[in-house]
Amino acid sequence: MKYTFLSLIVLVIFFTSCKKDITPEYNSSATGQLSVEFDNVVGNQDLQLNTGVYTNASGETFKLTLLKYFVSNFILTKTDGTTYIVPQDSCYFLIDESSPNTTIPKLRVPEGEYSKLSFVLGVDSLRNTVDISKRTGVLDPAGTAAGMYWSWNSGYIFFKMEGTSPVSTQNGNIFQYHIGLFGGYTAPTINNLKTITLDLTARGTAKIKATKSANIHLLVDIMKVFNGTTNISIAKNSVVMVSPFSATIANNYVNMFSHNHTEN
Amino acid sequence: MKLKILIIIFFLAGIVACKKEITQVFAGFTKPDIFPTPVYHFETNPITEAGFVLGRKLFYDASLSANNTISCGFCHIQTSAFTQHGHSVSHGIFDSLGVRNTPPIMNLAWSPSFMWDGGIPNLDLQPIAPITNHIEMGNTMDNVLTTLRQSKEYPSLFQKAFGSSEINTARLLKALSQFMLMCVSDQSKYDSVMRGQAVFNTNENAGYALFKANCAVCHKEPLFTDYTFRNNGLTPNFINDMGRYDITLQETDKYKFKVPTLRNLQYTAPYMHDGRFLTLDAVLDFYDHEVQNNPNLDTALRKNGHIGISLSSSEKQQLVAFLQTLNDKVFIENKLLSEQ
Numbered sequence: 001m002k003y004t005f006l007s008l009i010v011l012v013i014f015f016t017s018c019k020k021d022i023t024p025e026y027n028s029s030a031t032g033q034l035s036v037e038f039d040n041v042v043g044n045q046d047l048q049l050n051t052g053v054y055t056n057a058s059g060e061t062f063k064l065t066l067l068k069y070f071v072s073n074f075i076l077t078k079t080d081g082t083t084y085i086v087p088q089d090s091c092y093f094l095i096d097e098s099s100p101n102t103t104i105p106k107l108r109v110p111e112g113e114y115s116k117l118s119f120v121l122g123v124d125s126l127r128n129t130v131d132i133s134k135r136t137g138v139l140d141p142a143g144t145a146a147g148m149y150w151s152w153n154s155g156y157i158f159f160k161m162e163g164t165s166p167v168s169t170q171n172g173n174i175f176q177y178h179i180g181l182f183g184g185y186t187a188p189t190i191n192n193l194k195t196i197t198l199d200l201t202a203r204g205t206a207k208i209k210a211t212k213s214a215n216i217h218l219l220v221d222i223m224k225v226f227n228g229t230t231n232i233s234i235a236k237n238s239v240v241m242v243s244p245f246s247a248t249i250a251n252n253y254v255n256m257f258s259h260n261h262t263e264n
Numbered sequence: 265m266k267l268k269i270l271i272i273i274f275f276l277a278g279i280v281a282c283k284k285e286i287t288q289v290f291a292g293f294t295k296p297d298i299f300p301t302p303v304y305h306f307e308t309n310p311i312t313e314a315g316f317v318l319g320r321k322l323f324y325d326a327s328l329s330a331n332n333t334i335s336c337g338f339c340h341i342q343t344s345a346f347t348q349h350g351h352s353v354s355h356g357i358f359d360s361l362g363v364r365n366t367p368p369i370m371n372l373a374w375s376p377s378f379m380w381d382g383g384i385p386n387l388d389l390q391p392i393a394p395i396t397n398h399i400e401m402g403n404t405m406d407n408v409l410t411t412l413r414q415s416k417e418y419p420s421l422f423q424k425a426f427g428s429s430e431i432n433t434a435r436l437l438k439a440l441s442q443f444m445l446m447c448v449s450d451q452s453k454y455d456s457v458m459r460g461q462a463v464f465n466t467n468e469n470a471g472y473a474l475f476k477a478n479c480a481v482c483h484k485e486p487l488f489t490d491y492t493f494r495n496n497g498l499t500p501n502f503i504n505d506m507g508r509y510d511i512t513l514q515e516t517d518k519y520k521f522k523v524p525t526l527r528n529l530q531y532t533a534p535y536m537h538d539g540r541f542l543t544l545d546a547v548l549d550f551y552d553h554e555v556q557n558n559p560n561l562d563t564a565l566r567k568n569g570h571i572g573i574s575l576s577s578s579e580k581q582q583l584v585a586f587l588q589t590l591n592d593k594v595f596i597e598n599k600l601l602s603e604q
Contacts, residue, residue, distance in 0.1 A: 141433060154386065185385040244513055
């Protein structure tokens with residue numbers, strides 16, 4: 001009995017000390033590093049370009065040979081409800097599955113505990129129409145954005161996925177989904193820009209201090225591009241680029257992001 | 265007396281010499297008095313002589329293409345008002361054929377969009393399309409920049425134009441824009457008449473009246489286009505080019521193409537987005553009795569239940585006489601715009 005009582009005390013002390021640890025004081029004028037990891041998976045499997053074989057809800061097997069998408073305009077919300085908008089000029093990232101170091105963008109944010117993350121999948125309409133001198137880094141059509149930019153219909157491709165499937169009737173059984181369209185410049189078009197908002201409370205807030213970075217680990221389930229509000233069949237839609245059907249794919253991929261955990 | 269004559273001769277010689285020079289001296293961009301305000305954003309790309317000279321060199325440089333064979337000027341030939349004479353559709357790298365007729369490069373500072381379908385809203389972004397199109401110049405922008413950086417001449421030309429020898433996407437495109445913006449055609453007989461320096465003859469005058477009654481609603485003066493996209497009742501071509509629809513995906517935009525300018529018509533044959541009409545007469549015959557009715561046909565071509573624009577043969581002659589006053593020989597011979 002005495003022993004139990006003692007261990008209970010020890011346990012209480014232990015918890016109390018822990019609790020003290022997880023409420024650090026934040027200096028909101030200092031900044032720390034927050035990374036957001038875009039971990040691309042297919043259903044319950046890791047995504048393996050070129051080698052992994054997957055089956056979608058239409059019963060079609062497929063491989064992926066290329067996966068690239070833009071993420072931008074990050075906004076973070078603290079537990080006290082205040083938001084931090086990451087400065088736009090440093091807020092465009094091209095996630096390229098074939099280049100692992102691109103899949104964990106790093107942001108500088110004020111110290112604090114963050115419980116909500118929001119970002120745009122794609123390149124916002126403003127940046128799609130801005131002067132060429134403002135399109136540097138990942139947005140430079142001569143640089144990383146080559147292949148992610150439609151020159152004939154000025155605008156960025158937000159999401160590009162290519163692969164092969166035995167059901168595709170294209171040469172080499174390929175399929176290609178190049179999804180863009182920001183709403184139009186001289187005339188309104190489809191707007192496939194999507195804002196993704198994820199609550200981090202359940203699976204771990206991000207606690208940033210100048211001396212302590214955090215990593216928000218997201219799972220990006222590529223299977224949801226096919227399986228969603230409308231199940232996409234590769235046999236029926238092997239090439240989708242600038243077409244009304246692009247909106248169907250965008251309405252599916254908006255749901256592919258989930259928060260898995262946060263590494264503090 | 266002899267001295268006087270000598271002075272006069274010298275004076276005349278001076279004038280003649282000057283006159284020859286005038287078209288070859290860079291004088292910056294000036295808005296022609298009879299033109300509206302340009303839409304190009306000069307504030308982000310002020311035209312300088314060094315920028316223009318660099319742009320001109322780039323325009324005529326085949327090393328911008330994948331295999332050093334095709335320059336911008338290959339398809340945009342000055343003597344054809346910067347179109348590709350005799351080609352219904354453009355002829356590009358590796359003898360590939362494009363799908364549309366090469367549009368002219370003139371008075372682009374007034375154009376709010378580019379290409380037959382208006383897919384490009386900004387002149388600075390326009391060259392990326394032909395440079396990277398696999399049937400035009402077949403290159404990548406990255407390759408072009410590498411080629412220019414490794415050349416002996418370009419770094420110093422970029423230095424002169426932009427203050428440092430750095431060669432990047434924005435500078436390349438802005439230099440090309442500077443050259444294209446300087447391609448202003450405003451020296452036709454029509455322009456002289458509008459400036460009160462010449463008069464139309466009887467035929468031209470009759471043609472001008474016909475033009476204003478039948479054509480000016482789309483081919484708006486003084487640039488001879490209102491830059492809108494319209495369906496003029498052409499039958500879809502063999503590749504079923506749907507024009508503006510490919511950009512907007514709106515049903516109502518199917519088979520619409522940008523209203524082309526009529527300036528320099530004599531030099532820009534063949535006509536229409538796919539160059540299907542070889543002569544101006546064929547164009548007028550089309551408007552007279554070949555226009556196809558369809559749901560998107562422009563209302564200007566279905567007046568009073570009639571499809572097309574009825575023209576008698578004498579009216580056609582008068583109209584052609586007026587249209588010929590839109591030719592600007594000074595423009596197509598301006599050495600300042602030629603390959604040096």
